[in-house]
Amino acid sequence: MKFAASRGALTAIGCALSLSFVPAVAAEFPAKPVTLVVPQGPGSGSDVTARLLATHMGSALGQTVVVDNRTGAGGIIAHQSVTRSPSDGYTLLFTSTAQLLVVPAINPAARYSLDDFVPVAPVLRASFAVLVANTPGAPKTVKELVDMLRVKPSAFASAGVGTMTHLGSEIFLRRAGVTATHVPYRGSGAALTDLMGGQVLFATDSLTASMPHIRSGKLRALAVTVDKREPSLPEVPTLAEAGLPGEPISVIGGIFAPKGTPRDVAEKLGKAAEVALRNPDLVARFAASETDVLRIGNAEFIGQLRKETPFWTNLVRQLDIKPE
The missing domain is CATH 3.40.190.10 (Periplasmic binding protein-like II)
Structure with a gap:
């Protein structure tokens, strides 16, 4: 009876100890602040947009989103730092066509590509x-x-x-x-x-x-240079209307996470970005800077980027552009 009582006590203690670890092991994401890396410096257009996103995403997530400006080498430093970050959703990248697609085509020191990231949310088109x-x-x-x-x-x-x-x-x-x-x-x-x-x-x-x-x-x-007239310039034709048809020329940008980030984590971050992009203050700021909110799904977003990658790469090679 004494042995049975001791074994029961040990079992109770073991259960209590195991339960005490549950919050640490199964804590719901995010359990700590999220970092949003921006390749441009403080005060730039991208920085201003990122800080608006961070504020409203943080409210949706119930956790702080911190903007980290990592400048240098045309965006290479920021992008490669994110590729080396853990794939846990706590480090994100806010980037667009130029740094994500064009820079790697120009500079062999850029050891990253679109395949090193997973899309979290499309954000803008300029x-x-x-x-x-x-x-x-x-x-x-x-x-x-x-x-x-x-x-x-x-x-x-x-x-x-x-x-x-x-x-x-x-x-x-x-x-x-x-x-x-x-x-x-x-x-x-x-x-x-x-x-x-x-x-x-x-x-x-x-x-x-x-x-x-x-x-x-x-x-x-x-x-x-896009496929339809801009509301702010209704009298100005598109290039196609002016007699020079072709693919639209614009910058598209969004939020990305390192490859391997769990889908459920990326989806939760994406939903927070969607909430942010519906905020009237953010929408008004975009409109004031002549930037459109890019309201497409992640699949269409990554599909457009994959379509554009060879176009920009081939153009850079044809023009023989080298890093300065």
Whole structure:
């Protein structure tokens, strides 16, 4: 009887000990703060968007989402740091076409690809426009711009070699069958300033960067590069409407996790992102910066990125773009 009592006591103690470990082993995700890595620095457009997402995702998750700006090497540092992170959902990446697809095509030091990540949530699409100075002598239509390029050598500005602004103009030139000299700057601000000043003939840049100058009357948009007209520029045709059809030129971006992240964890994070993207404050901020919320599913999102990967890779190789 004494032995039976002792064995019962031991069993009770064992059960109590095992139960005490249940919360630690089976704690529901997330049990600690989530980190959202951003390849751009504080104050950048991507950083502002990421912080809005982090705030509203944190509310939906019931846990803090911390933005971590990891800059350098055109986004390589941020992307590779996430690929080396545990696949547990606690480290995420906010990225888009340029850093995710174009940089690895340009720079062999970028040891990552789309296959190293799983999509958590599509977030945004940013449109571009073909731009000229709003002066009497500048072209007023895409046809006039193309005709001018055929007659005499001219130059176009970009935010830097291999940027989307550079590649966008190269695509435009190829569709039009004309050439122009590339003048790279350090960022869209300097490029658009010289465009307004007449140092270059045209540029292809985002509406986020160019819309303040369009509204002020210093720049003229000749065409938007997506497949339908922009609500903020209803009178501006698409490139296809202007006679240069082809795939839309835009940046799409979203939130990703390291490959191997459990599906249920990725889905929970994705649902939190969906809640954030319905927040009126965030939607208004997107609209103010001429950015669209990308309302598609993860399957369509990753499918679009897979479709675009060879396009950007081939364009970079054809242009023989090297890392600076």
